[in-house]
Amino acid sequence: MRRRQVLVVGSGGREHALVQALVASPSVQQVYVSPGNAGMAADAIVLELNWKPRSPDFAMTISKLRELNIDLVVIGPEQALADAVSDALRQQGFLVFGPSAEAAQLEASKIYAKEFMIEAGVPTARHFVVESVAQTMECARHFQPPYVLKADGLAAGKGVLIEKSLEGLREAAERLFEKRELGEAGSRALLEEFSPGWEMSHLIITDGDRHLTLPAAQDHKRLRDADEGPNTGGMGVVAPIALPPNLSERLEREVVLPSLALMRKRGFLFRGVLFIGVMVTESGPSVLEFNVRFGDPETQALLPLLDGDWFEVFDAVARGEFSKKFSWRPDCYTAVVVMAADGYPENVVKGQTIAALDDQGRHSAGRILHAGTARDPQGRWVTSGGRVLNAIGEGQSLNEALQKAYRVVDAVQWPGARVRRDIGAKQI
Numbered sequence: 001m002r003r004r005q006v007l008v009v010g011s012g013g014r015e016h017a018l019v020q021a022l023v024a025s026p027s028v029q030q031v032y033v034s035p036g037n038a039g040m041a042a043d044a045i046v047l048e049l050n051w052k053p054r055s056p057d058f059a060m061t062i063s064k065l066r067e068l069n070i071d072l073v074v075i076g077p078e079q080a081l082a083d084a085v086s087d088a089l090r091q092q093g094f095l096v097f098g099p100s101a102e103a104a105q106l107e108a109s110k111i112y113a114k115e116f117m118i119e120a121g122v123p124t125a126r127h128f129v130v131e132s133v134a135q136t137m138e139c140a141r142h143f144q145p146p147y148v149l150k151a152d153g154l155a156a157g158k159g160v161l162i163e164k165s166l167e168g169l170r171e172a173a174e175r176l177f178e179k180r181e182l183g184e185a186g187s188r189a190l191l192e193e194f195s196p197g198w199e200m201s202h203l204i205i206t207d208g209d210r211h212l213t214l215p216a217a218q219d220h221k222r223l224r225d226a227d228e229g230p231n232t233g234g235m236g237v238v239a240p241i242a243l244p245p246n247l248s249e250r251l252e253r254e255v256v257l258p259s260l261a262l263m264r265k266r267g268f269l270f271r272g273v274l275f276i277g278v279m280v281t282e283s284g285p286s287v288l289e290f291n292v293r294f295g296d297p298e299t300q301a302l303l304p305l306l307d308g309d310w311f312e313v314f315d316a317v318a319r320g321e322f323s324k325k326f327s328w329r330p331d332c333y334t335a336v337v338v339m340a341a342d343g344y345p346e347n348v349v350k351g352q353t354i355a356a357l358d359d360q361g362r363h364s365a366g367r368i369l370h371a372g373t374a375r376d377p378q379g380r381w382v383t384s385g386g387r388v389l390n391a392i393g394e395g396q397s398l399n400e401a402l403q404k405a406y407r408v409v410d411a412v413q414w415p416g417a418r419v420r421r422d423i424g425a426k427q428i
């Protein structure tokens, strides 16, 4: 069989993990990544291409992909999906792992997603749609504190405001509706009842008909240890996590199957990942959000757990022929510890030197993925994004995986790096 040319779209740690998973496939000849980052150059060819299908330069992207004989495109980030990159590529005859823009509304609009969950009968917190400060305060009378206010549109992790008091809620509403801090993304919002519980990331891969459930993962969203500090894109993940009896079965029956059924009824083209953010409450699972892509950093923990070839999975899903049964490696645990920039998430400091990395961006202490790095004119590795590196550990127990990941963290530290020291602690 001819070996394949594969392109990954995106630039973070998630995409670096996807690149490495594809490089490992015997079916793959060459992996390309765009826009990528400097740290991926050791594994893939990094391409600068335009990813806005409405821009005139997008035609050049198509010609380049034709010239390179790209067989499969795997799309990482939600923005590209919301911008209809998958649809534009499919129209040009490419095989794509990533849902249509229509389906991406499940992530791009929280109000759309909420209405979808309700129609599907999926358990989720009670809500009101609000678009002014006065309306927010009026609806808040129906709930107890803390109050959850969610901007409707994509806000790069900044769209959810959780406030302990009515005064705090008023200020949050003013920021969305009057100061317009999130622009159009915050012109409408959901006011939602707070669900107490613990969170998990429930991901499935689907071609719309069949699906494969990934091992359960747990992210750590707050910046500091003990879940304190501001929300971030995610500071670390462990997988698989132990689930209470019946939870998997309830997620399948109450959440996954009705959601897939409604997608089919609406005629969505969904070939990719549905990532369900779940709060496990006393009465069972409650859906916090839908994402239409792999999680970051969940992906970095989940990809090593497959007992098989990721190219085969992505290719089958992209063709709509996902039938083969895939399975997960027994007795294998993974841990990801995010190393973030000084000042993350609010005031990211860029350009700090990461002295410990070798010329390939690696270190003998263990596995590293690059999320936001660049090279300065002298060729030194420097920070260039909020989340900078991911330390990855794998082992036969969660403890072993965590020890390996922290060994890497300790070896590549740079001054000001922000790292949580308690990743996985709740599971141990």
Ligand code: AMP
Pocket: 125, 148, 150, 160, 192, 193, 194, 195, 196, 199, 221, 231, 277, 279, 288, 289
């Ligand atoms: P989301 O982007 O919707 O996942 O929200 C970001 C974070 O806010 C979640 O990971 C939760 O920690 C928290 N959150 C969102 N909605 C709720 C809710 N209804 N109750 C409690 N916490 C929530």
Ligand code: GLY
Pocket: 219, 233, 234, 291, 294, 295, 296, 297, 298
């Ligand atoms: N780790 C959370 C996310 O990818 O949205």
